Amino acid sequence: MIRLTDVSKTYKSGVKAVDGLTLQVNDGEIFGFLGPNGAGKSTTIKMITGILSPDGGTVEIDGVNMAEQPIAAKSLIGFVPDNHEIYETLKGTEFLNFVGTMYGVDSAAMAARIDEYATIFDIKSVLPNLISSYSHGMKQKLLMVAALLHQPKVWVLDEPLTGLDPQSAFQLKQIMRKQADMGNTVFFSSHVIDVVEKVCDRIGIIDHGKLVAVDTLDNLRADGNVSLESLFLTITAHDGDKE
Ligand SMILES: Nc1ncnc2c1ncn2[C@@H]1O[C@H](COP(=O)(O)OP(=O)(O)OP(=O)(O)O)[C@@H](O)[C@H]1O
Numbered sequence: 001m002i003r004l005t006d007v008s009k010t011y012k013s014g015v016k017a018v019d020g021l022t023l024q025v026n027d028g029e030i031f032g033f034l035g036p037n038g039a040g041k042s043t044t045i046k047m048i049t050g051i052l053s054p055d056g057g058t059v060e061i062d063g064v065n066m067a068e069q070p071i072a073a074k075s076l077i078g079f080v081p082d083n084h085e086i087y088e089t090l091k092g093t094e095f096l097n098f099v100g101t102m103y104g105v106d107s108a109a110m111a112a113r114i115d116e117y118a119t120i121f122d123i124k125s126v127l128p129n130l131i132s133s134y135s136h137g138m139k140q141k142l143l144m145v146a147a148l149l150h151q152p153k154v155w156v157l158d159e160p161l162t163g164l165d166p167q168s169a170f171q172l173k174q175i176m177r178k179q180a181d182m183g184n185t186v187f188f189s190s191h192v193i194d195v196v197e198k199v200c201d202r203i204g205i206i207d208h209g210k211l212v213a214v215d216t217l218d219n220l221r222a223d224g225n226v227s228l229e230s231l232f233l234t235i236t237a238h239d240g241d242k243e
């Protein structure tokens with residue numbers, strides 16, 4: 001479970017990226033986070049994962065307060081960032097062992113999970129190679145495997161579908177559903193509306209740092225069979241000069 005209570009963040013530049021955001025994402029739920037470029041999705045995700053501290057408000061992961069118990073809260077999270085700045089001079093296997101060890105996973109469980117997830121994402125054959133030789137999608141998949149090694153209660157992914165081939169996108173959706181069915185929480189941001197429409201139990205839309213909609217797709221479509229795309233475009237329609 002993720003609980004954000006009145007969370008705000010202003011960068012030193014003066015940009016208020018997130019403005020009084022309150023949101024709860026429950027166990028067993030896949031939550032899709034949508035919003036235009038610059039709306040505050042990545043900033044919110046960095047506060048959920050404890051990478052950035054909010055200026056105000058609280059972040060709780062399974063009831064553990066991120067500001068008060070950061071290590072305990074972070075150990076409940078598996079995070080897949082939107083950039084792929086990983087250790088290029090390590091081999092895939094070395095990176096996974098490093099991450100798994102940091103999270104206290106024992107070696108037998110680690111080997112089994114690496115085998116399981118690397119097989120699903122079809123990167124097993126490249127694990128002995130240096131990460132510097134990986135394509136964008138291969139790095140993305142390595143990060144997804146790494147984030148699952150400690151069986152996180154909360155799986156947070158920032159634009160995970162970018163650069164994935166159709167098979168891998170399909171596998172990712174299956175794994176998201178499996179994680180949710182196990183009672184875990186899945187939170188991801190995306191611009192791929194049809195995927196969000198298909199896999200998410202609930203959807204949140206952020207615009208100019210404020211949560212402007214949060215509900216199931218059916219409830220958001222209260223007035224009929226509107227597509228999520230037109231809902232999104234209507235909800236985030238700007239008046240031109242608003243900042
Ligand atoms: N490190 C930073 N320093 C200053 N301003 C930042 C920083 N990171 C983000 N911002 C600003 O904060 C706002 C929100 O950015 P954020 O990256 O959270 O948006 P986003 O919704 O993830 O966008 P995108 O869809 O493009 O990934 C933007 O106005 C952005 O310019």
Ligand SMILES: [Mg+2]
Binds near residue numbers: 041042043082158
């Ligand atoms: Mg972003």
